[in-house]
Amino acid sequence: MTAIDIRAGRLSQEKISENFADVHPPLKSGNAIVEANRCYFCYDAPCIDACPTAIDIPNFIRKISTGNLKGSATDILSQNIMGGMCARVCPTEILCEAACVRETQDHQPVRIGDLQRYATDRFFETGETFFERGEPTGKRIAVVGGGPAGLSCAHRLARFGHEAVVFEAHEKLSGLNEYGIAAYKTVNDFAQREVDFILQIGGIET
Ligand code: SF4
Structure with missing residues (x-):
């Protein structure tokens, strides 16, 4: 049996950087628009029911398809302020994407998680926020x-x-x-x- 090499420090810095690079690189603009247009914008969307935070998925995807990224991020973050992290780590393949009608139809769901990341990343890059504190309650x-x-x-x-x-x-x-x-x-x-x-x-x- 060949011994497995587990010596500390055996990997070069370059190899370590490669191993720890973004496991799911973000969508580029053109790809995001194409992917957004694969959505049927279902009226009674099963993907929403499958989302633990009930994000209005067809609405935020529609806004990506029309270039309204701030509106898209608003839909996501108003419902789930951690929508950026969820887009990275949520097991979409057993939640919203498993329920997507395009999965049922042609075994290729809309890439909801990647689109959610696209919208939130682009919004974060602007440094803006749309949330405001409410009138002080004194509590x-x-x-x-x-x-x-x-x-x-x-x-x-x-x-x-x-x-x-x-x-x-x-x-x-x-x-x-x-x-x-x-x-x-x-x-x-x-x-x-x-x-x-x-x-x-x-x-x-x-
Ligand atoms: S189920 Fe799929 S096609 Fe329908 S709205 Fe959700 S993401 Fe779009």
Whole structure:
């Protein structure tokens, strides 16, 4: 039996970079438009029912097809503020894409996850935000845990005008997204960039 080489430091820096590169490279503009136009924009879309966060998938895809990327990102992030990370790590092949009628019809679902990433990445690149804090309610609410659920909760509280105070044991926020996902799925420090976007709304103490 041939021994497996597991010596530390056996790989070159170049090889390590190659191994940890983005496992699913993002769609380019032209490909995204073509892919968006594969969607039938179903009225009673089964993909929405299959999405754990019930994102209005045909609507955000329609907006990609018409070049309205901000509108598309609004549809996604209003429903799921962590839609950028979910686009990278969600098992779409057993959720929305498994339910897609194009999977049933020709065994090739619309690439919903890739399109979601396309819309949110392009929006993040602008540095804009469309979320605003609601009128202050004077309420100050503790959120225990600064992972995906805690941060999503804090962001929604801020939208309603409450002050949120997030208690997190780890040095960095984002929990599983920061500490539990393989680096090649979330390159370029995406977890931290998403946290920065969430905190942009203000009214969230960490
Ligand atoms: S089921 Fe597929 S084709 Fe229908 S709206 Fe959803 S993504 Fe589009």
